[in-house]
Amino acid sequence: MPLKIYNVLGREKQDFVPLEPGRVGMYVCGPTVQDYAHLGHAKTYLSFDMIVRYLRFTGCDVLYVQNLTDVGHLLDSGEDRILKKAAQVQAKPMQIVEYYTRSYFEDMDALGVVRPDISPRASGHVPEQIKMIETLIAKGHAYEANGSVYFDVTTAPDYGKLSNRRIETQAAGSREAVRDEKRHPEDFALWKKAEPEHILRWESPWGEGFPGWHIECSAMAKKYLGPTFDIHGGGVDNIFPHNESEIAQSECANDADFARYWILVGSLTVDGIKMSKSLGNFITIKDALKQHRPEVIRMFVYSAHYSSPVDYTGESLTAAANGWERLYGAVRLARQMKNDAPEGDAGNAILPRLDEARRDFLAAMDDDFNSPKAIAALQELTRDVNTLLNSGAAVGRGVLEAIETIYRELGGDVLGLIPAADTAGGDSRREAGLIGLLINLRAEARKNRDFATSDRIRDELKALGVILEDRPDGTVWRTN
RNA sequence: GGCGACGUAGCCAAGUGGUAAGGCAGAGCUCUGCAAAAGCUCGAUACGCCGGUUCGAAUCCGGCCGUCGCCUCCA
Structure with missing residues (x-):
């Protein structure tokens, strides 16, 4: 059964046909590394983690690129987000970038997110961005104004095709446009002139400045x-303005289609x-991980379709935790029973159910x-x-193996919900031995109907x- | 105001024309010395509301109400 993907570009579910059979190029907008990652980031990157894992599970050779935004992402006050943070804590901008980049990967690693193959930084690709801007100017899609460069949206006939936002023709002559350096209010910055106090700055054909937010993704994806x-x-x-602007820049600069399938994750x-x-209403991934194991957070995120918005409540995570516990309990039990299971295929009536579950699982993921x-x-x-x-x-060893395998592959490899091995006790033989000793003592107490002792052991x-x-x-x- | 989503049992959630998956919570039962875990049984005559199309609609069309996202920094 072919994989179907809901393509936001065109707003319909389509058969997924990669440019090159068996190979998939994928770009995902990464975080601005200016603060700790929160559960919103977790939802987005866990969603793409599932997508990458599944594509690879089905045999695709995926090249997964996810950028790190460390320059150019401005606040509405006009300040650079990184610079603002740096000033607050009196640190060098690149210290901030490095600190939160490491924190981000720590969090993603803890959640079991497979690292992107390439994690390019915007600040490391300024020459590529400048080159693309020069191309856009040469082709008449961009113009310089007072040391800054803007993209002229009226030269991109498709502008708005992803978000269904069309340029208001009458807006071009509004007061705002006259006052601004921009020709049209919808024009967006490709390059910004650096004011004297701006620390992150690069030489360019238009003077010292820094790249706009959207151009980094276009340049690095290319x-x-x-x-x-x-x-x-x-x-x-x-989706707007960032993704829409990426498309406009890239397609105008390259004279080629940009991304063929657009997958966007609900907030x-x-x-x-x-x-x-x-809004300041965020829960960091680090805090969430203090309360729940990573598999539970994955369970919570995957319990709704990636494109749906998901509402976080304390109860929703508890529900995920309880649901996960039952799932994992079966795997844990199968693993424990395997230790002294008889040879043979006793219990093999379950095998057709395993096949059926696998088919249902794959059909769901293919959809x-x-x-x-x-x-x-x-x-x-x-x-x-x-x-x-x-x-x-x-239950025979082979049957238990088959049960464990389906959970390991589908629940583990694809969804990351099932740990590869039960770590309980595995890290401490002494602990396991002590608990075993107590279990034996308790068994004797129970045998003697000394329930006060047996219950005390269990309770403590x-x-x-x-x-x-x-x-x-x-x-x-x-x-x- | 414009654009885009969405409204399914107490809660989460799947389901795009054929008679409502699954999970969580709750109740009862089985098992147990008691528990725990697990299993079994119980829940929407009904899918925001009102019309329409159809033999038949949660699913298609129209209207209304409501929620959310974006339009300005955000994954």
Whole structure:
């Protein structure tokens, strides 16, 4: 079954056909590294993580480029976001950039996000940006005004095709336009003249200055993926003006189509309001990870379709945590049972269910990465797996392997929900030995019907974060 | 005001013409010394509201109401 993708450019679900069979070039707008990443960033980059993982799972050779914006992204006050932060904490701008870049990767690593193949920085690609601006001027799509350069949107006939925003023809003669350096209010900056106090500055044909925000993505996408490539991603909140301007610049400069498929991720809201730096209502990824394991945050994000907005509430993460616990509990149990499982294929009646679940999962993912539906396939499977594993009947090693494999591949490799191995106890043989000793002592107490002692052992271990479960074939433990 | 999404059980959420997936929460039951875990049973005569098309609509069309995003920095 072919993969279908909802292409925002054209607003329809389309068969995904890469330019080169088996190879996918993908560019995703990265963060402005000026502050700690929050759950909104997590939603966007976890969504593309799932997309990249799935493309690779299906055999595609993906080149994943995600930029880091470290210059040019201005506040509406006209200040550079990085410079403002640097002044606040009395640091060099590049210290700020480095600090938050490292923090960003720390967070993404913690969430299990596969790193992009290339993470180009805007400040490292100023020559490429200048060159593209020169091309645009030469072709009549841009003009210089007082040391700055602007893109003339009236020269891009398609301007607005992604966001469905059309240029207001009558707006061209408005008072604002006359007062401004810009010819039309919709024109956007490609290059900004640096005021004397502006630290981040580069030499250019138009004097000292710095690049605008949009041009970096056009220049870096071209450098690493070529003028035309397969997928461009980002958050929907950047559809205008950022993504729209990227298209205009790139297509006018290169005389070629820009990205062929546009995938945009819905925003994360908190109590119905978008989580954003400017509103100050954000929860950092670091804080969220203090409360929940990374798999739970992934579960939360993937429980809605990537294109939908998702509202964050405390209960929604708790629901994700509980749902994840059941899913992972089945895997953990299968792994534990594998340790002393009989050879043979006892319990192989589950195998057709495994195939069915795999088909349902892949069909859901092929349908525009429908992760909620894919997870549902795993959850339905989990019911049957739990029934088998808790039936008390012997289950052969091969069957347990098959069960573990489907969770590892679909739940783990694609969605990152299932840890590769159960780490509980694995990092401390001494701890495992001590807990085993207590379990044995408790078993003796239970045998003697000394329930006061057995319950005390269970309760006190629970207080230490070790949960005991009595099963027909013995007591197992896990950490919470 | 313009542009774009969306409104499905207490909550989250899938479902684009054929008679409402899945999860969380809740209740009861089985299992257990008691628990925990797991499983079973129970929930929308109904998909914001009103019309229309159709043999048939949550799904298509029109109108209305409401929510959110963008239009200005944001993933």
